[in-house]
Amino acid sequence: MTPEMLYALRDQAGVPSHPVVFLILGVLxxxxxxxxxxxxxxAAALTLRGAFSADPKWRRLANAMLTTAKIAxxxxxxxxxxxxxxxxxxxxxxxxxxxxxxAWWVIGxxxxxxxxxxxxxxxxxxxxHIVAEGGKGGIWMVLSxxxxxxxxxxxxxxxxxxxxxxQWMPWYAPQGHxxxxxxxxxxxxxxxxxxxxALSAPVTGAWLYGYRRYLQGAQETDAAYLAFVRALAQKLMVVGGGVAVLIGAAWMLTLPEKMAWFAGSLWMWVALAALLAVVAMPLALRERIDTGFWGYGIFGAGAVAIIVVGAAREVLRYVTLLSAHGYDPLDYRVNTDWYSTLLFFVTFGVIGGVTLAYLLTVAWKSGQHQGQGPYTPSLAISRIGQWSVTLLVAWIVLYFAVGLWVWIR
Ligand code: HEM
Structure with a gap:
């Protein structure tokens, strides 16, 4: 497949803003x-491990992790x-x-x-009722x-x-058929x-640190449960992180020839350092984990490390396609369309931001609520909720209005 053929497959309409915007958003x-x-x-694996345990601490964790897995x-x-x-x-x-x-698999x-x-x-x-009765029908979770x-x-x-x-031609027409x-x-x-x-293990460990900190914020009294979650989180991060790094090493050692340059490259080391720094974080923080936002910070740092891994993965793709096939996504023809670019960022930042702020605040506050009766959001929080609905309605109206205008004019 020559570079000319690859370029011919591009959308002739070009892209609506500089391709680097798409590249960065793709990584993030x-x-x-x-x-x-x-x-x-x-969370799904911990549900399976905990639901059938005789230990009430495991069952309680399974209960929480089932909710987490469903939402995830x-x-x-x-x-x-x-x-x-x-x-x-x-x-x-x-x-x-x-x-x-x-194609079958894309639909499948x-x-x-x-x-x-x-x-x-x-x-x-x-x-x-996992906590009281234990789990039933584990086969469904295995299947899931x-x-x-x-x-x-x-x-x-x-x-x-x-x-x-x-390989596309041999795949499409093996032996010429x-x-x-x-x-x-x-x-x-x-x-x-x-x-x-495998990175699921350390990432879930980091998530459990946040879960534990959240329980502490809600004045959790079961010290044994908090200690159990902490020990499990640590094990998942250290052992699971170690296993993931070993598998990563196996990936680097078996890279296809045209990608072999990536093993030992600066990007590989930066990604490894980011992962190891997060795994070491709870060991360095020790008791500070129980104060302020540190317990949540581990997951935050984990997210940054995953962004670094994602960036390294993108470098692998970008350089491979450029060096082995002469294709550079950054020279895509730009056909600037300010409306769609602006609409995207406003949707993402303003509507997404306000709506998410409302949902997360209500979920957070209700979980931490201590008083009698159900949690009632304050006036300020309800205002954010009203704003998010208003903005969503305005967005839908704008969407159809612009469509109609383009159609009629
Ligand atoms: C539900 C189970 C899913 C799992 C376990 C999963 C797992 C993964 C993994 C492991 C990768 C990295 C692949 C690689 O680089 O070798 C990946 C990439 C990706 N996944 Fe998922 N995924 C899931 C669902 C989805 C869904 C529902 C979508 C889309 C709606 C999706 C869209 C993508 C995209 C777009 C990429 C990156 C493609 C690229 O940059 O080349 N995934 N996913």
């Missing part, structure tokens, strides 16, 4: 997506759409070819995702985790097939996939 949103994936998988799936999906948009804008010749070559991905989410809900419906992992594996395969344009069925996943790299999955 991928990091958010993968962090949510890791919390989802970690929806975040995984929402935060998965964002990098999907960015990757298909600046890497469209690669992304779409990879998708078309495995949705079916498996829906089935995986339903399986998790079936487990939830069967387990409203397996299906969600299968979904991740498909995306992994799609985002790796795109890196091998030299066209196979337009799209029924095959043609490429995967297990150490790479497992690296991202």
């Amino acid at each position: 949103t991928f990091a958010l997506h993968i962090a949510a994936v890791q919390v989802m998988l970690g 799936v929806s975040l995984v999906i929402v935060l998965g759409v964002a990098p999907l948009l960015f990757v298909q804008v600046i890497y469209d010749p690669f992304w779409y070819t990879s998708n078309v070559l495995s 991905f949705i079916v498996l995702l829906v089935a995986g989410y339903i399986a998790m809900y079936i487990f939830y419906w069967k387990n409203h 985790i397996a299906l969600l992992l299968a979904v991740g594996f498909i995306v992994h395969s799609l985002s790796n097939q795109m890196l091998f344009p030299e 066209i196979d337009a069925g799209g029924r095959t996943l043609h490429y995967w790299h297990l150490p790479r996939f497992l690296f991202f999955i």
Whole structure:
């Protein structure tokens, strides 16, 4: 596949703002997506481990983690759409070819995702009293985790097939016979996939530190439970972090030839240093973990480390496609469209910001509420809620108004 052919596959309309904007947003949103994936998988695994335990502390954790996993799936999906948009804008010749070559799996991905989410809900419906009665129907949770992992594996395969344009023809027409069925996943790299999955352990450990700090803020009295969560969080971070780094090393040692330059590159070391710094953070903080925001800070630092890993992953893709195939996403033709750029950032920053601020504040405050009766938001918080609804309505009106205007004029 020559660079000219790859360039010919681009959208001739160009992109609405500089491609670097899409590149940066792609890295940031991928990091958010993968962090949510890791919390989802970690919480689901802890649910399974805890629900059937005789130890009430494990059961209580399983109960909390089931709620976390359920919500995390929806975040995984929402935060998965964002990098999907960015990757298909600046890497469209690669992304779409990879998708078309495995079209069945692209559609199957949705079916498996829906089935995986339903399986998790079936487990939830069967387990409203995990703490008192223990877990029931663990097979549903096993099925859910397996299906969600299968979904991740498909995306992994799609985002790796795109890196091998030299293989597209043999995949599409093996021995010269066209196979337009799209029924095959043609490429995967297990150490790479497992690296991202194994990071679930330290990321979930960091999440548990935040969960524990939250309980402390709500004046949790069960000291044994807090100590249990802390010991588990630490183990997940140190042991799980170590395992993830080892799998990462296996990935680096088995990189395909044209990507071998990445092993030992500055980016690889920076990503490793970021991961190790987060794993060491609780050991360095010691008792400060129980004060101020430090307990939450570990997850915050973990998110930064995941952004660094995401950036290194992007460098691997960018340099490989540039050096081995002569494709530079940053020279995409720019056809500036201020309206859509502005709309995107306003939607993200203002509407997303206000709505999220409201939801998170209410969730936070109600969890920390100590007084008699249910929690009632203050006037100021209710105002933010009213603003978020107003802004959403205004956005919808604007969306249709502009569409109508373009259509009529
Ligand atoms: C529910 C289970 C899911 C799991 C376990 C999962 C896991 C993963 C993993 C491991 C990667 C990194 C692959 C690699 O670099 O080799 C990834 C990337 C990605 N995922 Fe997910 N994912 C899930 C769901 C989703 C969903 C529902 C979407 C979209 C709506 C999505 C969109 C993406 C995108 C766009 C990328 C990056 C593609 C790229 O930059 O090349 N994922 N995911």
